[in-house]
Amino acid sequence: MPHTARPLSPHLQVYRWQIQMVTSIVHRATGIALAVGSLLVVGALLALASGPESWACVTRHAGAWYGLVFLFGWTWALAYHLLNGVRHLVQDAGFGYAISQFVRNGWLVVFGSFILTAATWGVLAARGVFA
Amino acid sequence: MSTPNRLRSPLKRAIGLGSAKYGTQHFVVQRISAVALFFLVIYVVGLLVSLVGADYATARATVAHPCHAVLLCAFLVAMFWHAQLGLQVVIEDYVHAPGLALVVQMLVRFACVLAALAGLFAIVRIAAGASA
Numbered sequence: 736m737p738h739t740a741r742p743l744s745p746h747l748q749v750y751r752w753q754i755q756m757v758t759s760i761v762h763r764a765t766g767i768a769l770a771v772g773s774l775l776v777v778g779a780l781l782a783l784a785s786g787p788e789s790w791a792c793v794t795r796h797a798g799a800w801y802g803l804v805f806l807f808g809w810t811w812a813l814a815y816h817l818l819n820g821v822r823h824l825v826q827d828a829g830f831g832y833a834i835s836q837f838v839r840n841g842w843l844v845v846f847g848s849f850i851l852t853a854a855t856w857g858v859l860a861a862r863g864v865f866a
Numbered sequence: 867m868s869t870p871n872r873l874r875s876p877l878k879r880a881i882g883l884g885s886a887k888y889g890t891q892h893f894v895v896q897r898i899s900a901v902a903l904f905f906l907v908i909y910v911v912g913l914l915v916s917l918v919g920a921d922y923a924t925a926r927a928t929v930a931h932p933c934h935a936v937l938l939c940a941f942l943v944a945m946f947w948h949a950q951l952g953l954q955v956v957i958e959d960y961v962h963a964p965g966l967a968l969v970v971q972m973l974v975r976f977a978c979v980l981a982a983l984a985g986l987f988a989i990v991r992i993a994a995g996a997s998a
Contacts, residue, residue: 781988783992
């Protein structure tokens with residue numbers, strides 16, 4: 736960082752919040768969160784490999800109220816990053832760049848992530864995850 | 867392309883690869899792993915949902931099945947590769963001290979490779995049927 740008090744170019748704090756920047760920021764944030772979560776996936780696999788006792792520890796924490804809250808948030812982060820990732824691939828192919836389309840598919844991803852999360856947990860509830 | 871490119875030979879364009887010397891490799895691999903993860907994530911979430919309420923033996927036997935074991939290995943490799951590429955860009959954008967950035971980039975790579983190897987080791991151990 737500069738040591739002199741030079742004027743800096745405008746950054747996040749000077750802009751009005753809008754869907755275009757929020758989808759981008761949240762994509763990065765969920766990406767970082769999912770990268771951390773991937774370590775837990777490996778932890779669970781190692782627990783499954785090392786025996787029933789360590790696996791019981793995983794399922795006990797995953798099934799506790801804080802585990803379920805955590806998993807719910809994880810599901811949403813994954814759903815969002817998945818859908819917005821598809822949006823990025825579509826944009827990479829050169830589609831959906833007009834401002835109106837960009838805003839619309841941004842909101843589509845946001846609400847799609849809520850629907851996908853709700854649908855996943857609907858199936859989980861039907862399979863007795865809260866029982 | 868525009869006029870200047872017509873003055874360059876195809877060879878010049880092929881061996882140039884820009885100032886970083888690896889051209890669009892980062893961009894391309896990030897997208898290839900993204901496409902792979904699109905399918906693998908849907909599969910893994912489906913597998914996890916199907917395992918709700920399963921006991922230890924069932925969970926272990928499921929992961930040990932050759933199809934699941936191979937797909938889970940593919941998932942781990944794609945996931946940690948994709949995570950490393952993504953975190954690399956985040957660090958490039960926000961960590962401005964060159965020394966710190968180098969250290970953090972190396973730590974992220976080490977962590978991703980180690981975690982991927984640990985996960986693969988666990989799956990192989992489960993699939994090979996080694997007891998606890």
